Every structure is written in C-alpha cells, then in structure tokens.
Amino acid sequence: MNTSATLVKNLADQYGRSRNNLLPILQGVVEQEKYLSESSMIEIARELDIPASEVYGTATFYSFLEHKKMGRYIIRICKTITCSMKGKNQVLLAIQDMLKIDVGETTPDGTFSLLQTNCLGFCHKAPTMLINNDVYTDLTPEKVRGILSQYLTKNKEGGQDGN
Amino acid sequence: METNYQLKRADFIFKNENDWKEVLKKNINRPPHELINELISSELKGRGGAGFPTGLKWKLSAEVKSDIKYVICNADEGEPGTFKDREILSLVPFKVLTAMAICGHVVGAKEGYIYLRGEYFFLKPELNKAISEFEHYCKEINLDFTIRIFMGSGAYICGEETALFESMEGKRGEPRNKPPYPAISGYMNKPTVINNVETLAHAYTIFTYGAKRFYDLGVQYSRGTKLFSVSGDTPKPGIYELELGMSLTDFVNDFGDGDTKAVQVGGASGFLVPRKRFAETTIGYEGKLIGISLPTGGSMMLFNSSRSMFNVLDNYLEFFREESCGQCTPCRVGCQQLLKGIKAVKTGEKNAQHLDKLLRLAETMQFTAKCGLGQSVANSFSSIVENFREEMIY
Numbered sequence: 077m078n079t080s081a082t083l084v085k086n087l088a089d090q091y092g093r094s095r096n097n098l099l100p101i102l103q104g105v106v107e108q109e110k111y112l113s114e115s116s117m118i119e120i121a122r123e124l125d126i127p128a129s130e131v132y133g134t135a136t137f138y139s140f141l142e143h144k145k146m147g148r149y150i151i152r153i154c155k156t157i158t159c160s161m162k163g164k165n166q167v168l169l170a171i172q173d174m175l176k177i178d179v180g181e182t183t184p185d186g187t188f189s190l191l192q193t194n195c196l197g198f199c200h201k202a203p204t205m206l207i208n209n210d211v212y213t214d215l216t217p218e219k220v221r222g223i224l225s226q227y228l229t230k231n232k233e234g235g236q237d238g239n
Numbered sequence: 240m241e242t243n244y245q246l247k248r249a250d251f252i253f254k255n256e257n258d259w260k261e262v263l264k265k266n267i268n269r270p271p272h273e274l275i276n277e278l279i280s281s282e283l284k285g286r287g288g289a290g291f292p293t294g295l296k297w298k299l300s301a302e303v304k305s306d307i308k309y310v311i312c313n314a315d316e317g318e319p320g321t322f323k324d325r326e327i328l329s330l331v332p333f334k335v336l337t338a339m340a341i342c343g344h345v346v347g348a349k350e351g352y353i354y355l356r357g358e359y360f361f362l363k364p365e366l367n368k369a370i371s372e373f374e375h376y377c378k379e380i381n382l383d384f385t386i387r388i389f390m391g392s393g394a395y396i397c398g399e400e401t402a403l404f405e406s407m408e409g410k411r412g413e414p415r416n417k418p419p420y421p422a423i424s425g426y427m428n429k430p431t432v433i434n435n436v437e438t439l440a441h442a443y444t445i446f447t448y449g450a451k452r453f454y455d456l457g458v459q460y461s462r463g464t465k466l467f468s469v470s471g472d473t474p475k476p477g478i479y480e481l482e483l484g485m486s487l488t489d490f491v492n493d494f495g496d497g498d499t500k501a502v503q504v505g506g507a508s509g510f511l512v513p514r515k516r517f518a519e520t521t522i523g524y525e526g527k528l529i530g531i532s533l534p535t536g537g538s539m540m541l542f543n544s545s546r547s548m549f550n551v552l553d554n555y556l557e558f559f560r561e562e563s564c565g566q567c568t569p570c571r572v573g574c575q576q577l578l579k580g581i582k583a584v585k586t587g588e589k590n591a592q593h594l595d596k597l598l599r600l601a602e603t604m605q606f607t608a609k610c611g612l613g614q615s616v617a618n619s620f621s622s623i624v625e626n627f628r629e630e631m632i633y
C-alpha cells in the first residue's frame with residue numbers, strides 16, 4: 077500500500093466507515109498531506125464504500141479542503157472588510173515581495189502557499205492571517221516579515237511540525 | 240467621554256464558571272417542564288441570528304417522541320465582524336457544555352455536538368480537555384450525556400442549521416427546505432435542538448440565577464444582554480456585553496471615533512445604518528432592529544468618513560458570491576449579477592438607473608432564494624445603495 081492508502085485506512089479505523097465520518101477523514105488527509113489527491117479520494121471512496129463522485133462532490137465544497145498540491149505552510153490572509161480597511165493590502169504585498177509568489181501560488185521549493193480567505197473572526201485585531209492552523213493578528217508588513225522568517229528558519233532546521 | 244454614556248454594560252457571560260458542577264447537578268434534578276417554563280419566562284431568544292425563542296425550541300423538541308435526539312452547539316461563527324463565540328468557548332467553555340447537557344436532560348438527548356468552524360481549529364485541544372473533564376463529572380453524577388467536536392472546513396453557509404446537518408452527515412453544505420424544522424427532524428433526520436454558543440451561555444445564566452434576573456435586563460421583546468463584536472473605525476474594538484434596547488446614537492457616542500458615517504449592524508448580511516438614522520435605530524428584536532432578524536447577532540462595524548461605501552458593498556458582495564452554496568439560481572446568479580452590476584455603474588459602463596434594476600433584483604432574491612444567505616443579501620445591498628447612492632456612481 078502507498079502512504080496515502082495507509083493514511084486513509086488508519087483514519088477510517090479511527091473515525092469509522094459510515095458516511096458521517098467522511099468530513100473528518102477528508103480533514104485528516106489534508107492535515108497530513110496538505111491536499112486531497114485524486115488517488116486519496118478514490119481510496120476514501122473505497123474504504124467507505126461510496127461512489128468516488130460523492131467524495132469528490134463533498135471535498136470540493138469546502139474551501140479548506142484543497143485538491144491542488146499545496147506547500148507545507150498554507151498562508152491564508154483575510155480579505156474581508158475590516159482587514160481590508162486596516163491595511164491587508166500592504167501586508168499581502170510584503171508577503172508577495174518576500175516569497176515571490178502571487179495569491180494562489182506555491183513557492184518552487186514547496187514551503188509556502190499563499191491564499192486569501194474570508195473573515196477569520198478576529199476583526200478587532202485586523203489585519204489577520206492563518207498559517208496552517210495558527211492565527212496571526214494585528215499584522216503590519218514588518219511583523220509579517222518577521223513571522224515568515226521564523227517559519228523559514230524552522231523549515232531549514234527541518235522542524236517536525238508539519239501542521 | 241466615558242462619563243456620560245448611556246449604554247448599560249453587563250457582566251454575566253464572562254463571569255467565572257466555577258459553579259458549573261452545582262448548576263448542572265441542581266438542574267438535571269429538576270423536571271423538564273419546569274426548566275422549559277423557566278426558559279420561556281426569561282424570554283431568551285436565539286443569539287445566532289434568527290431570534291427564535293429558545294424555550295419554545297426546547298419544548299418543541301421535548302414533545303417529539305424519538306429514542307435518539309441530538310443537541311448541537313453552533314460554533315460556526317462565520318458572519319463577518321462576529322468574534323464573540325470564540326471568546327465564550329475559550330474563556331467559559333463549561334457554561335456552554337453545562338447548558339448543552341441540561342438541554343439533553345430537557346429534551347431527552349444523550350448526544351451533543353459542537354460544530355466548530357475550521358478557522359478555530361486552534362481551540363480544539365483546550366475544548367477537548369474541558370469536554371473530558373465535563374464528561375467525567377457527568378459519569379460521577381450518573382448523567383448519560385456525551386459531547387463531540389465536529390470540525391467545519393471553511394464554508395460560511397454551514398452555519399445555516401440545515402446546511403450544518405448536511406455537513407455533519409458528510410455531504411456538501413447545502414441548506415435543506417424547511418419545514419421540517421430541526422426540532423422535529425434535524426441531524427440524521429432526528430429531533431435536534433441547535434443553538435448558538437452565546438444562546439447556551441445565556442441559558443446557563445438563567446439556570447444559575449433564575450429567569451427574572453435575565454428578564455429584568457433589556458427592554459420589551461428584547462430581554463437580557465447580548466455580546467457585541469465591535470470593529471472597524473473605533474478606538475476600542477473588542478467584545479462587549481450590553482443590555483439590549485440601546486439606541487445607535489448611544490452606541491456610537493461610546494464606540495465611535497467622532498467621525499462615524501455609518502454602522503453596519505449584523506455583519507455582511509445585516510443592515511447599514513447611516514448617521515442620519517442613528518437616533519431612530521435601537522438594537523433588539525421584533526423589527527426594532529430597523530427591520531428583520533439578522534443571520535448572526537452582534538456584529539457592529541463602524542465606518543468613518545474616510546471610507547468608501549462602494550468598497551464596503553463590493554467587499555460584501557464578493558463575500559456572498561464566494562460563500563453562496565450555488566444550489567439555487569436566484570442566489571447563485573443574483574450575487575454574481577449584483578457584483579458585476581455595481582462595478583459597471585462605477586466604471587460608467589452602465590448609467591445610474593441601472594442601480595434601480597439591481598435593487599429590484601436584490602428584492603427578488605429576498606423572496607425567492609432558498610435560505611437565509613440569499614434572502615439577506617438585499618439587507619446590506621439595499622441599505623447601502625439607497626443611503627449612499629452617489630458613492631456608487633462617482
């Protein structure tokens with residue numbers, strides 16, 4: 077079995093094989109692999125004994141379930157109203173400038189992907205972003221450069237946390 | 240500035256929760272009908288938006304016969320400008336868990352779920368710790384009730400209760416037709432009580448201090464307190480618990496930066512109130528909130544005179560266009576057309592009269608869309624276009 081298949085099997089063992097467990101399983105795969113490959117979706121369909129089209133249908137509905145290969149750290153910058161008003165564009169420019177990628181792209185070495193997202197629920201500390209599951213608030217161009225440098229260092233040291 | 244404000248601040252929600260064990264034990268030994276009556280006489284209404292009387296909701300579910308029932312806490316909190324449910328779950332999680340278990344006792348449910356938005360994943364470990372401690376105590380007092388967290392994955396529409404059930408059932412988060420209502424047929428088609436995080440926290444207050452304490456706060460039709468998430472052009476953004484029934488003038492005097500041009504009440508799906516209407520607008524239910532119920536309560540976004548209302552509307556419409564589940568045509572196509580339309584007017588490609596067509600389109604969506612998302616786009620659209628028409632054109 078390839079690693080994806082093993083992962084899917086383990087997740088199905090952990091959560092169960094009924095349709096209700098589909099979302100936690102999809103989330104589990106994304107947590108590990110950062111996206112849902114076609115083969116992992118087929119594997120999930122097999123494990124849960126449902127049509128692959130159903131898995132695909134559910135998976136494509138949710139913005140956090142990526143089905144395109146993503147970097148190790150997914151940056152999601154909030155583009156909703158308060159963050160936009162409080163300088164999100166300058167922060168975004170700083171990120172693009174530092175990583176040399178556009179929104180929707182991944183750095184060639186596969187370290188970072190850059191996406192935009194809707195309100196993160198921290199508008200009183202705008203602008204904000206997520207890097208994987210971690211929230212960063214009150215961003216400024218300087219602050220975001222500092223945060224990304226830390227990730228770069230962590231990544232070079234081969235930091236264990238892929239989350 | 241602080242000296243003459245008219246707002247009545249309160250401190251119930253975030254007051255310590257150390258008494259949760261007593262509150263739980265005391266209340267699960269009371270008969271369900273007594274608890275329902277307590278909740279009904281408090282006049283607590285849902286804090287997640289629709290403002291449905293909470294006591295009545297529990298009563299409806301309690302009256303249905305079924306071996307399996309569910310209690311669900313809606314922690315999807317996706318309405319732009321709302322961030323109070325996160326704070327409740329981080330600071331006083333046991334209040335929410337206790338209220339869920341009391342609800343389980345009232346309606347006859349043994350399983351509870353918290354649907355937590357994917358953006359709040361970082362809350363999960365602490366919340367799970369609280370849940371284990373909670374379940375441990377439930378065992379001690381022989382209460383058969385479990386709580387699980389179900390994570391969302393970045394879809395605003397899943398906060399709509401029936402879309403939330405679909406999501407938990409492993410499907411696309413597409414709202415169902417109502418009726419049947421969740422109290423009769425919800426998650427897995429079983430009777431389900433679904434309440435907002437804050438609603439449950441208020442239920443805890445009511446079961447701790449009695450209905451009267453809650454009822455005595457606020458005004459007629461809008462009893463009790465409410466958490467407000469204040470953001471935008473304000474010197475003190477944050478979360479505030481206030482008595483319901485305040486006037487927007489008083490709110491702006493307290494929270495504005497001296498140059499407030501408009502306040503968006505209720506998030507992107509709420510209403511924009513321009514300065515000239517502050518005095519006549521009060522915050523509460525039953526049409527007092529210049530109109531109808533709001534999809535998520537408590538978002539207050541302030542805009543000062545440096546802000547372009549075109550940009551605000553453009554941002555909201557982009558939000559709706561992305562978050563529409565696409566299931567029904569009025570909403571899917573309507574959101575796209577409204578967005579395209581205002582841009583065309585702005586660039587001069589279409590003349591100003593085109594705005595009237597768009598207003599009619601928004602109105603049509605209000606009556607023909609399947610769920611609250613599509614139905615409420617007209618709230619912000621019409622209130623912004625009608626009050627700031629010139630900003631849409633030039």
Ligand SMILES: Cc1cc2nc3c(=O)[nH]c(=O)nc-3n(C[C@H](O)[C@H](O)[C@H](O)COP(=O)(O)O)c2cc1C
Pocket residue numbers: 284285286287288289290291313314315316317318395396397398399400401433434435436438439534535610611612
């Ligand atoms: C598009 C849309 C999004 C919603 N999002 C939420 C939400 O994030 N949290 C919430 O509690 N209710 C949300 N609601 C309202 C729920 O459908 C439901 O009314 C609420 O959870 C009931 O709880 P309450 O009576 O305690 O307010 C939303 C409704 C709509 C139409």
Ligand code: SF4
Pocket residue numbers: 396413414562563564565566567568570571608609610611612613614
């Ligand atoms: S109104 Fe919009 S969100 Fe609601 S069901 Fe229709 S398309 Fe989906």
Ligand code: FES
Pocket residue numbers: 154155156157158159160194195196197198199202203204319320
């Ligand atoms: S608008 Fe960005 S966190 Fe709410």
